[in-house]
Amino acid sequence: MMKALYSGVSGMRSHQTKMDVIGNNIANVNTNGYKTQRATFRDVYYQTMSNPSQAATGIGGTNSSQVGYGAQIASVDTIHTLSGYSPTNKETDLYINGEGYLKVIDASGEMYYTRYGALNFDSEGQLVDSNGSIVLGLNSVIDASGTVTTAVVPKTAEGTDGKGIQDTLVGIKIPINDYSNITINSDGTITGVKTGTDTIETLGLIAIATVPNQAALKLEGSSYYVAGNNTGTITYHAAGLGGSGALVTGGLEMSNVDLANEFSDMIITQRGFQANTKIISVVDQMLEELVNLKR
Template sequence: MLRSLFSGVTGLKSHQTKMDVIGNNIANVNTYGYKSSRTTFRDVYYQTISAATAATGDRGGSNASQIGYGTSVASIDMLNSRTGFAATGRSMDLYIDGEGYFVIQDGAGNERLTQVGTFGFDGDGNLTDGNGNFVCGYSVKELTSTVSVGGAKVDFGTKADGSKNGGGFLEGYTVKVQYVTTTPTDVVKVDHDDKVITVALVQDTSVTPAKLPTKADFQTALQTSSWTITGTLPKDESGAEIDFNATAIFDKSKIAVIGSDNDKTKNDLVKETTGKIAEEAKFEGDAKEQANVKKIINTHGEMKNIAVGTDGTITGEDISGKIQIIGRLAIANVPNPDALQHEGNSYYKAVNNMGVITYSAPGADNTGTLRSGGLEMSNVDLANEFSDMIMTQRGFQANSKIITVSDEMLETLVNLKR
C-alpha cells in the first residue's frame, strides 16, 4: 500500500479534530468566562530509506533520505488571555479584575474553580453559584470598631468577653479631635445623646510654629485618660446600660493607632478633625491553605441591599437597618492555569502540573480585585476562528485529494493485469 494513503488519513483525522475545537469555540462565543482553545499539529514517524554518511578522502558525504507518515495532534491548549467586563447591573454578579478563580464546592465537598461569578443566597443562607453549588471563602470571626481621624486609624478593640458582636456598641459614633494650647480638665468626653467622642490634644507651643500632637499622643490620650460620660447611656444586648469606663465594655489595651508618627505643624492640619466609627471584621482562617476556605453562610436572617466590596467582603442590611458583614470571598491563585482541566458548567478541576494552589482575599497575593455588577466575557476571537476554519477546511480538502490520487494510483496498479 502507498505511504501517502496513510499520510492523507492522518491529515484528515487531525484537521477534523481541529475543526471540532473551532466549532466548540464559536459555539461558546457568548458564554461568560469561557476560555477558547487551539489545536497544534506535529509530524509523526519517519522511515529512513538511506542513512547519512560522512565524507571520506575520495568521496563526499551524503544526507539521510526519509519518508514521513503524516501528522497527528500535538496539543489542544486552553488560551487563558484576559477579556472584557460585561455589565449586567446585578450586584451579586462578580468579575475578577486580574488573576485568580472563585472557589466552588459541591455537596460532596469536591472543589471546583471558576471565573463566572453568578452568585446569590439560597433559602438557608448559603451563598451559591448559578449551578446551585456552594461558594467558598471566610466567615466572620470577630467584629471591631475602628475610625480614621486625621490620618490615624484607631482600633477600639472588642468587648472584654470576646463576644462576636465586639464593636457594635460604638456603631454610629463620631470621634472628634480638637487641638488646644492648654491641658483641658477632661481629655476624653463621650456624649451619648449626640454620639460624639471628643479627644482634646495639646499643641506644643514651645516651638514656632507650634507643633500638633502626634498619632502616639492620640493613642496615649485614649488609653490613659479618664472618660467623662454625658448624655443618656446606651444599652447592650442584655438591656444593661453601657459605661465607657467599665472594663466589661472593651479592653483599652487594644486601642491602637496604625501608622507612623508624624509631627505636623498647625499649618498642615485644621484644628479640628473628625472620623466616623465603623465596624470592621476579622475573618476565620484568612490564610493560604485550602483547609481554611469554607462555604459562606448568612447567619443574620433576611437581608437586603447585599453588596460585595473590591476585597471580597460581603455586606447587607438586616431588618433593623443595620449593616452586617456576612463574610469574605476567597480567590484561588493557580501558578499554571493552562493545566486546569475543563469540567463543564464553566468549572475547572485541579489536576497535575498546576503547581501549589494558594487562597487569599481578592487583591492580595497577586490576585485580582472584584468588580460588582458584571461578568467576564468569553475570550473567543471570531475573526481568528473563521480564519482558522478556512485554513482547516482547505487542509482537509488537500488531504482528501491525497487519498483520492493514491486510490487512483492503486487502481492503475491493479489494472496492469487484465
C-alpha cells in the same frame, strides 16, 4: 503509495479534531467566562531510507533520506487571557479583574474552580453559583497593612486542592434575614447593615484562588475546572492580594473567543482537510492503475 494513504488519513483525523475545537469555540462565543482553545499539530514518524554519511578524503558527505507518515494532534490548549467586562446590573454578579478563580463545592462534595461569577444567595443564606454549588470563602485574611479581617461564617466544607494541601476555606453562609444592604465589595468581603441599627458588619469573605499554571487546569464543563498534576501549589487570598484581581460587581466576564481568528482558522482547516482527502483519492487512482496493468 500506501504511506501516502496513511498520511492522508492521519491528516484528515487531525484536521477533523481541529475543526471540533474551532466549532466548540464558536459555539461558546457568548458563554460568560469561557476561555478559547487551540489545536496544534506535529509530525508522527519517519522511515529512514538511508542514513547520513560523513565526508572523507575524496568522498563527499551525504544526508539522510526519510519518509514521513503524516500528522497528529500535538496539543489542545486553553488560552487563559483576560476578557472584557459585560454589565448585567445584578449586584451579586462578579467579574474578576485579573488573575484568579472562585472555588465552589457541589452537592456531592466535589470542588471546582470557575471564573463564571453569576452568584446568588439561596433561602438558607448560602452564596451559590448558577449550578447550585456553594462558593467557598476564607475564615480570615491579613491585608497589606497587617490588619486581620475575620469573616463570621459557619464551617460547612473542607477539602484539598488536588495537591494534598488542606484548604482553610469555608462555605459562605450569612443570616440574610438579619441584615439589609448586603454588599459584595471589591476585596471579596461581604458586608451588611444589622437590622434595627446603622452598624455595618463583615459577614463573609470570598476566597480567590491563584493558580501558578492555569494551562494545567482540566475542563469539566459547566464553566468548571479541576486542578491537574501540573497546576502547582494553589493559594487563596482576598481579591486583589496575592496576585489575584479585584472583584467588580454588577457584571460578568465575557468569552475571549476571537470570531475573526476562528473563521480564518476554519477556512485553513477546511482546506487542509480537503487536501488530505485529495491525497487519498489520488492514491486510490494510482492503485487502480496498478491493478489494471495486468489487463
